[in-house]
Structure formats: C-alpha cells, structure tokens
Amino acid sequence: xxxxxxxxxxxxxxxxxxxxxxxxxxxxxxxxxxxxxxxxxxxxxxxxxxxxxxxxxxxxxxxxxxxxxxxxxxxxxxxxxxxxxxxxxxxxxxxxxxxxxxxxxxxxxxxxxxxxxxxxxxxxxxxxxxxxxxxxxxxxxxxxxxxxxxxxxxxxxxxxxxxxxxxxxxxxxxxxxxxxxxxxxxxxxxxxxxxxxxxxxxxxxxxxxxxxxxxxxxxxxxxxxxxxxxxxxxxxxxxxxxxxxxxxxxxxxxxxxxxxxxxxxxxxxxxxxxxxxxxxxxxxxxxxxxxxxxxxxxxxxxxxxxxxxxxxxxxxxxxxxxxxxxxxxxxxxxxxxxxxxxxxxxxxxxxxxxxxxxxxxxxxxxxxxxxxxxxxxxxxxxxxxxxxxxxxxxxxxxxxxxxxxxxxxxxxxxxxxxxxxxxxxxxxxxxxxxxxxxxxxxxxxxxxxxxxxxxxxxxxxxxxxxxxxxxxxxxxxxxxxxxxxxxxxxxxxxxx
Amino acid sequence: xxxxxxxxxxxxxxxxxxxxxxxxxxxxxxxxxxxxxxxxxxxxxxxxxxxxxxxxxxxxxxxxxxxxxxxxxxxxxxxxxxxxxxxxxxxxxxxxxxxxxxxxxxxxxxxxxxxxxxxxxxxxxxxxxxxxxxxxxxxxxxxxxxxxxxxxxxxxxxxxxxxxxxxxxxxxxxxxxxxxxxxxxxxxxxxxxxxxxxxxxxxxxxxxxxxxxxxxxxxxxxxxxxxxxxxxxxxxxxxxxxxxxxxxxxxxxxxxxxxxxxxxxxxxxxxxxxxxxxxxxxxxxxxxxxxxxxxxxxxxxxxxxxxxxxxxxx
Numbered sequence: 001x002x003x004x005x006x007x008x009x010x011x012x013x014x015x016x017x018x019x020x021x022x023x024x025x026x027x028x029x030x031x032x033x034x035x036x037x038x039x040x041x042x043x044x045x046x047x048x049x050x051x052x053x054x055x056x057x058x059x060x061x062x063x064x065x066x067x068x069x070x071x072x073x074x075x076x077x078x079x080x081x082x083x084x085x086x087x088x089x090x091x092x093x094x095x096x097x098x099x100x101x102x103x104x105x106x107x108x109x110x111x112x113x114x115x116x117x118x119x120x121x122x123x124x125x126x127x128x129x130x131x132x133x134x135x136x137x138x139x140x141x142x143x144x145x146x147x148x149x150x151x152x153x154x155x156x157x158x159x160x161x162x163x164x165x166x167x168x169x170x171x172x173x174x175x176x177x178x179x180x181x182x183x184x185x186x187x188x189x190x191x192x193x194x195x196x197x198x199x200x201x202x203x204x205x206x207x208x209x210x211x212x213x214x215x216x217x218x219x220x221x222x223x224x225x226x227x228x229x230x231x232x233x234x235x236x237x238x239x240x241x242x243x244x245x246x247x248x249x250x251x252x253x254x255x256x257x258x259x260x261x262x263x264x265x266x267x268x269x270x271x272x273x274x275x276x277x278x279x280x281x282x283x284x285x286x287x288x289x290x291x292x293x294x295x296x297x298x299x300x301x302x303x304x305x306x307x308x309x310x311x312x313x314x315x316x317x318x319x320x321x322x323x324x325x326x327x328x329x330x331x332x333x334x335x336x337x338x339x340x341x342x343x344x345x346x347x348x349x350x351x352x353x354x355x356x357x358x359x360x361x362x363x364x365x366x367x368x369x370x371x372x373x374x375x376x377x378x379x380x381x382x383x384x385x386x387x388x389x390x391x392x393x394x395x396x397x398x399x400x401x402x403x404x405x406x407x408x409x410x411x412x413x414x415x416x417x418x419x420x421x422x423x424x425x426x427x428x429x430x431x432x433x434x435x436x437x438x439x440x441x442x443x444x445x446x447x448x449x450x451x452x453x454x455x456x457x458x459x460x461x462x463x464x465x466x467x468x469x470x471x472x473x474x475x476x477x478x479x480x481x482x483x484x485x486x487x488x489x490x491x492x493x494x495x496x
Numbered sequence: 497x498x499x500x501x502x503x504x505x506x507x508x509x510x511x512x513x514x515x516x517x518x519x520x521x522x523x524x525x526x527x528x529x530x531x532x533x534x535x536x537x538x539x540x541x542x543x544x545x546x547x548x549x550x551x552x553x554x555x556x557x558x559x560x561x562x563x564x565x566x567x568x569x570x571x572x573x574x575x576x577x578x579x580x581x582x583x584x585x586x587x588x589x590x591x592x593x594x595x596x597x598x599x600x601x602x603x604x605x606x607x608x609x610x611x612x613x614x615x616x617x618x619x620x621x622x623x624x625x626x627x628x629x630x631x632x633x634x635x636x637x638x639x640x641x642x643x644x645x646x647x648x649x650x651x652x653x654x655x656x657x658x659x660x661x662x663x664x665x666x667x668x669x670x671x672x673x674x675x676x677x678x679x680x681x682x683x684x685x686x687x688x689x690x691x692x693x694x695x696x697x698x699x700x701x702x703x704x705x706x707x708x709x710x711x712x713x714x715x716x717x718x719x720x721x722x723x724x725x726x727x728x729x730x731x732x733x734x735x736x737x738x739x740x741x742x743x744x745x746x747x748x749x750x751x752x753x754x755x756x757x758x759x760x761x762x763x764x765x766x767x768x769x770x771x772x773x774x775x776x777x778x779x780x781x782x783x784x785x786x787x788x789x790x791x792x793x794x795x796x797x798x799x800x801x802x803x804x805x806x807x808x809x810x
Contacts, residue, residue: 391626394635394785397738399694404624404635404785432785457785 018269018283021290023297025233025305036234038160039295041143042153042287046314055131056140064185067192071095074414077449084194096375099412108371112364119360121249123352124332125256129242129307135235136307138186138228142179143293149175153290179229180221187220233294236307243304250302252335253351257308259288259299259330262341267299270323281325288312288330298330381417381446383475384408385488392491399462402432403490407454407473411446418445419475423458426471426490432457443478464492584608584772592645592790595779602779609780612773616765617781625784629744630760637786638740642729644790649778655764656732663764666720666732672755677712684709685717686751692725694739699747 023029024037043049069081071094078085083092091098091106098105120127129136150156150171162168191213192200203209204217227235236243250256259282267282288298291311296303298312316330337348388404396402411417420441423431433442433456444454458471469492474485503510503521511520525533543549547559583604587595595601614623621627625634632640641651641664654660657667671677677685688709691701714723720733727735734742743753765774781787 388624390623391633391635394633395740396636396786397638397735397740399739402636402785455783 018285019287019290021286023289023292023295023300025237025295026289026297027300027303037295039233039293040153040156040160041293041311042290042315043147044291044311044314044318046317048310048314052131052140052309052311056137059132059137060141064189067189067197073097077414078196080196082193083196086194097412099410102378105371105374108367108374111367112371115360115364115367118249119357119364121246122251122254122354122357122360124308125250125254126242126246126306126308129236130257130309133307135227135240136309138182138224139232139293141182142228142232145178145182146175149178176229179225183221183224183229184217186224187217190220191216233305236294237305246304251354251356252339253354255332255334255350256302257298257306257310257313257330258302258333258338260328260333260338260341261299261301262338264299264329276325281320281329283319283323285319287315287319291315302335378412379482379484380412381419381475381477381482382410382412382484383421383473383486384410385473385486387488387491393493395493396459400459401462401464401490401492402457402459404455404457405473405488407444407456407475409444409446409452409454409475411448411450411452414448416445416448417480418443418478420478421454421456421473421475423456424472424474426458426460426464426469428463429458429460429471429490432459446475458490460490460492464490466492580608584770584776586772587775588771590775595645602783605776605779606783608773608776609778609783612769612777613780616768617777625781630742630758632742633740634781635784635786636740637788638735638738639729639786639788640727640734640742641732643782643786643788645775645778645782645787646790647729648781648787649774651762652769652774652778652781653764653766656762657759658761658764660764660766664732666759668720668733668753668757668759669716670755670757671716673757677716677754681709681712682751682754685712686747686754688713689717689725689736689750689754690747693736695741695745695750698739 019042021042024039066082067080070079071081071092072079073092078088078092080092081094083090085092089100117128146156150159159168159171188204191204191209195210195213200209200213204213231239261280263280264282265280267280267284269285270276270279270283282299289296289312291314292298293309293311294305294307296305298306310332313328313330313332317327320327320329333348334350336351340347340349384407386406386408388406392403394402394404407421409419420437420439420443421431421433422439422441423429430440431442433444433454435443437443442454442456444452446452460469469490470487471490472485472487474483476483501510501512502508503519506521506523509522511522513520544557545559546561547563548556549559550557583601587601587605587608590598590601595605613621613625620631621634622631627633627635632638637643639647641647641656651664654662654664656664669676671685672679672682684705686709687701687705688707690696690699691703691706691709720731721727721736722733725736727733727737739745741750741753743749743758765777769777
C-alpha cells in the first residue's frame with residue numbers, strides 16, 4: 001500500500017505523521033510532587049476504540065437499566081428485579097431473595113470477583129482497568145462529551161491556551177453543565193437500586209423522597225463530576241490500590257499493552273522512501289502519546305500509570321499502515337516474548353494456559369459451584385434457638401428441671417406456615433408451650449417472609465446430669481414436611 | 497536564630513532544624529488542605545451562632561436555632577408515652593381470654609412487662625425471675641400466694657407485709673428466737689418437715705426424730721401448712737412437700753427458718769403503676785414459665801377504674 005495515498009499531504013515532508021504531543025506523565029518527567037497538567041487525548045480509531053465504545057455502552061446500559069427491570073413476586077412484594085431493601089432487610093435479585101444472615105453469598109461474589117480480576121490480569125493484564133472500571137468508563141464518557149463540545153485534541157489545546165472570551169466561557173459552561181447532568185444521572189441511578197425505582201423517580205422530582213436519597217444523589221453527583229471530570233488519571237495513579245497490586249499479578253507470560261522495543265528501536269523520524277535498514281519501526285510520531293488518556297509514553301515500558309486501554313495500539317497501527325510497515329508495533333504482548341525476540345527468536349508464543357491461570361480458573365469454578373449448590377439447596381424454613389440465660393434453669397415443685405428458650409422461626413416463603421416443634425436428644429425431656437399436639441410437639445405459625453419468635457419451655461426429670469446437656473430442636477412444616485433443626489443446650493444444676 | 501536554606505534536591509526551603517545531619521523540609525500544606533482548614537473555621541463560627549456553644553457564667557449561649565437536648569429528650573419521651581398509652585389502656589381492660597387470643601397484646605405485655613420488671617423487680621427477684629434466698633423464684637411453678645394472672649396482679653397491687661391496707665399478710669412464728677419450742681423440738685420438727693418433702697431423698701430424715709416431730713408439727717404448724725404439709729395459699733403458707741425452699745434447701749437452713757420465721761416484704765405497687773402497667777407486669781411474671789391458669793376472670797378493682805396517671809416507663 002502506498003502510504004501517500006492515505007496520508008494527508010504533509011507540510012513538512014520530514015515528519016510525515018508526527019504530532020506535537022508531550023507525554024506529561026512520561027517517566028522522565030515524573031516528580032514526587034507536581035501540579036497536575038491537563039491531558040487532551042486525541043480520538044483514536046480502530047478495533048480497540050470500537051471495543052471500548054461497545055464496553056461503555058453495555059456497562060452503562062447495565063447500570064442505568066437494571067433498576068427498571070421488573071420481576072413479579074406476588075401481591076404485596078416488591079416487583080423490582082434487583083433491589084437492596086435496607087428497610088425490609090432483604091436483597092432481591094431476580095428469583096433470589098437473600099436475608100441479612102445470608103450475606104455470605106455476597107462474600108462469595110466478592111471472592112469470585114477478586115479471583116476473576118486475578119485471572120483476567122494473569123491472562124490479559126489490566127483489562128479491568130482498561131475497559132470495565134467505572135473510573136475508566138465514566139472518564140471515557142466525560143472525554144467524549146468534552147470532545148463533542150470543544151472539539152478534538154488540537155481544538156481543545158487551542159481553547160485551553162486561548163484568552164478568556166465569550167466563546168471560551170460558553171464552551172466551558174456547556175461542558176461542565178453536561179458533565180453535571182451526567183453526574184446527577186449517575187447518582188440518580190444509584191439510589192434506584194435501593195427503592196422502588198418508578199415511585200422514587202417521582203418522589204425525587206416532587207421533593208418527597210427520603211433525605212438520604214438526596215444525600216446519596218448529591219454525594220455521587222459530586223464524586224462522579226470530580227473523579228471523571230477533573231481528577232481522571234490521578235485517581236488511577238494516586239488513589240487506586242490496583243496499580244500497586246498489579247505488580248504482583250502480572251508475570252512474564254501475561255499479555256499487556258506493550259511497545260515492542262525489539263522491533264521499534266532505534267526509533268527516529270523517517271522520510272518517505274528512506275530505507276528501514278538498521279533502524280527500528282518507530283518513527284517517533286508521538287501518536288501513541290496523543291491518544292493516551294493517562295498522559296504517558298507507552299514506549300517507556302510497563303508502568304503503574306498505564307491502564308491498558310489499548311488506544312495507543314489503534315493509533316500506532318494506523319501509522320504503521322500509513323508508512324507501510326506491519327501492524328503491531330504496540331500490541332498485547334508479554335515480557336517473555338520480547339526477551340525471546342531480543343535473543344533472536346522469530347516466533348511469538350502465547351502461553352495463556354499456565355499453572356496460575358489454571359489455578360485461578362479452578363478456584364473460581366469451586367467457589368461458583370459452592371454458591372450454586374448453596375442457592376439450590378437453600379432452605380425456606382429455618383430455626384435458631386436462643387436459650388434464656390437467667391435463670392439458667394428452674395427447679396419445679398415436682399423436682400424436675402426446666403430451661404426456657406426463645407425459638408426464632410425463619411420462614412423465607414411468601415405464605416404463613418404451620419410448624420410442629422419438637423425437642424430431641426435429651427432423655428425424658430418434653431416441651432411446654434401454649435399449644436401442644438398429641439405427640440407433645442408445640443404447634444406454631446411461622447409468619448410469611450419473616451422471623452417469628454416462639455417461647456417454649458423444656459422440662460426434664462431431675463436425673464439429667466449436672467452441667468450442660470445437648471439437645472436439638474427440630475421443626476417440620478405440617479403441610480410440606482420440610483424440616484430444619486438447631487442444636488442447643490439444657491443446663492442442669494444437679495442436686496441442691 | 498535558625499538558618500533557612502533551600503534543599504537542592506526538592507527545591508523546597510528547610511525549616512533550619514537539624515538532627516544528626518538530617519534536615520527537615522518546610523513543605524507547604526497542600527492548597528486544598530488549607531482551604532478545608534479555613535472552611536472548618538468558618539463552619540465553627542456559623543455553628544456558634546446557630547447552636548448552643550459557649551459557657552457564660554452559669555449559663556451558656558443558646559444559639560438562634562433554639563436547639564436543646566433536654567427539650568428533645570422530654571419531647572421524645574412524651575411522644576413515646578403517647579404512642580404506648582393506647583396499648584396500655586387496652587391492656588388494662590383486657591380479660592385473660594382477650595390476652596390469650598391476641599398475640600399483639602401478648603408481645604406488648606411481654607416487652608412492657610420485661611422493661612418494668614427490669615427497672616423495679618429485678619434487684620430482688622433476679623433477671624428472668626431467677627430468685628434469691630428470701631426472694632422467691634418467679635420462673636418456677638411454686639407460688640406462695642397463687643400463680644394465676646389475677647393472683648399475681650393482686651400481689652403486685654397490694655404487696656406482701658407492705659403498708660398497703662389490704663396487703664397480703666402472713667407471719668411465721670419465730671419458734672426458736674421467741675422460745676416457743678425447745679431446740680430439741682425444733683430439730684425434731686425439722687426432721688419431720690424434711691421427711692414429708694421431696695428433700696427427703698437427698699437429706700434422709702432421721703426417722704425417730706421425725707416421728708417425735710410429727711406431734712410438734714400437728715400442734716404448731718399444721719394449722720397453716722396443712723396436716724400433710726400441702727400449704728395454704730389463702731394464708732400465704734408455702735407447701736412443704738416440694739423441694740423448693742425460700743430461705744435455703746440445706747438441713748441447717750430449713751431449721752433456721754423454723755427458728756427465725758423470717759418473712760420478706762414486697763412493696764405494694766398500686767400507687768406507682770397504672771392498671772395497664774400492673775397487668776403487663778403480671779402477664780410477664782406469669783409468662784416466665786410457671787404461671788397457672790386463671791380460675792375466674794380478674795376482678796375489676798379500683799386501680800383499673802382509675803385513669804392512667806403515669807407510665808411506669810418514665
């Protein structure tokens with residue numbers, strides 16, 4: 001392909017594709033304490049930019065649409081598919097309804113998320129940072145808005161350096177207003193996860209919503225505006241722990257966005273028609289720097305500031321095509337490959353299946369299997385026993401001993417259930433309660449979707465050994481036969 | 497005078513202090529931090545104007561918002577009492593059957609009763625009615641004056657050996673201290689009492705002494721405690737047949753009670769609690785585990801007819 005057919009006629013033949021871009025966060029310029037310098041990333045075009053647009057649309061859609069999905073749970077129950085109901089102490093997720101004591105499912109999800117991020121790092125480096133992190137997604141969106149209002153890199157640079165004028169003020173005001181609207185929509189969407197979305201939306205605008213709703217909308221509006229609008233790459237560099245953890249996660253075989261210095265060096269400007277002998281493919285055009293939202297120079301190597309968004313790959317591939325060199329001077333590659341090529345090997349080898357990636361995968365499968373098993377075999381009926389501690393036991397007129405218990409009957413179904421309570425495991429013990437059936441079982445009603453407290457007494461003969469004796473309470477649903485049981489103790493004081 | 501100089505690495509001035517060759521940089525505070533600091537000063541001034549802040553003499557600056565924790569507490573308490581009043585009223589007029597059929601009423605009674613019990617009764621009777629020597633266990637099924645809700649409520653109202661005109665009164669003679677019986681006779685009657693009680697299994701009464709004691713018992717004790725030791729609740733005479741002893745369960749302690757005839761005092765609570773609170777308390781004690789069924793619905797009493805004057809939860 002003739003590069004001149006694609007490239008615009010250069011004013012300066014010597015620097016055909018060069019751009020005047022400084023990596024403000026380049027390694028050589030970094031200081032311990034420095035004032036932030038604005039970064040004006042140029043729009044990149046290419047498969048990775050497209051992938052980022054797609055990821056952004058999908059992720060934002062998930063975030064904004066999820067609270068509006070409906071899920072029928074019957075009369076009197078919330079019909080929101082995903083709802084964190086703090087007041088009612090329930091977490092609804094489609095067909096799953098979790099109680100506060102089942103928060104270990106959330107723990108499981110967090111473990112899965114952690115392992116997932118380990119696995120993705122071991123395979124493809126910081127793909128989370130580059131595509132899926134909310135900071136990346138919202139910053140990308142904010143930069144896009146900025147680009148729509150103020151223009152691309154060069155226009156923005158000119159505007160930034162221009163003296164204050166009506167036009168400049170107008171653009172700035174428009175940009176910040178658009179940012180604030182996005183920020184408010186972000187905070188606004190957040191609170192919908194915690195209350196019925198349609199009625200909350202109405203309440204938010206009529207001033208009838210809870211003060212905490214406005215507070216959270218306000219806080220998230222502020223953080224979104226500040227983090228995505230004004231702090232951007234500083235969040236990744238100074239605030240986020242992940243870039244530090246990253247060092248431990250990436251090994252020599254992990255793919256990450258890499259400048260292939262074995263191929264690029266020695267770099268230097270290149271005139272059309274010049275020979276490519278005895279020089280690297282990097283023409284030092286600085287397009288990779290111009291598109292970088294982090295303001296770094298990828299050619300400095302792997303670095304904490306790099307979020308692996310791969311936009312420099314798109315930018316460089318464009319240029320490589322124009323100068324008629326193979327693509328992939330910057331590409332997803334590993335340390336191992338670079339070392340191999342520097343030693344003269346030709347082939348690029350990708351080792352995605354390695355002990356650690358297999359281990360992460362197996363661990364994820366195990367955690368997921370445990371969670372699915374737990375959910376599938378989850379009981380809708382459960383019992384907790386709380387033994388009264390004072391008095392520890394009571395001696396009755398006939399010499400027998402009594403212990404008192406509060407039974408918490410948990411009914412996770414949406415209808416009241418009649419249950420029979422029985423006590424087992426202690427010789428001669430029998431129940432005392434308001435209602436007993438012919439077999440000496442206490443009959444109680446466990447209210448729908450709640451915890452019902454039933455007080456029962458257990459009476460045992462005087463021969464019960466002194467000290468703490470084991471016993472078990474079990475409940476069974478009189479209709480379905482579903483059972484649950486819980487262990488407790490029976491205290492006896494022995495002889496007087 | 498310290499010498500200020502510029503650190504050539506960072507370009508920042510030093511404070512001029514030096515320790516073992518180490519010098520301290522005089523790095524300025526970050527600007528945002530300084531702004532936050534000024535903002536807190538400004539907020540403090542606004543706070544002084546709005547809220548109670550400075551002590552002056554034996555008072556304090558009240559602040560223009562009129563905030564007062566004391567008034568807030570009083571208001572909250574009032575609201576709480578107003579919220580509970582209806583339930584207490586309902587409870588005061590409820591019959592035993594009403595309570596048995598109304599779980600909401602039971603739960604309220606249990607909670608209210610527990611709270612009042614904790615504040616007023618627990619000191620002597622122990623948490624959960626665990627009892628202590630001289631202070632009856634309320635959680636068991638042994639009752640001196642009766643264990644129905646009505647009986648318990650009556651005991652609560654008038655007290656035992658209290659200054660209430662209708663107080664439940666009983667007096668066991670101090671057979672030893674007042675020299676009504678000889679030491680030998682007291683020993684004998686103690687053996688007899690053990691022999692007719694469940695305590696015989698562990699204390700093994702002396703058969704000879706017990707048979708001598710039987711005569712003494714018939715003359716001195718049977719009038720109140722009954723010929724067979726079953727006790728009499730109308731007189732407040734405890735049963736001697738079980739193995740529950742108010743003043744201790746050892747042979748010596750049983751003997752000591754015959755010698756001293758001790759009897760505790762329970763205050764009358766009629767003047768202190770409104771009818772609803774009394775009923776809730778009675779329900780709570782009854783519900784501790786040993787409550788007995790009501791023979792007849794509780795009688796209307798002057799206390800029930802009286803208006804609710806004060807809440808026990810104050």
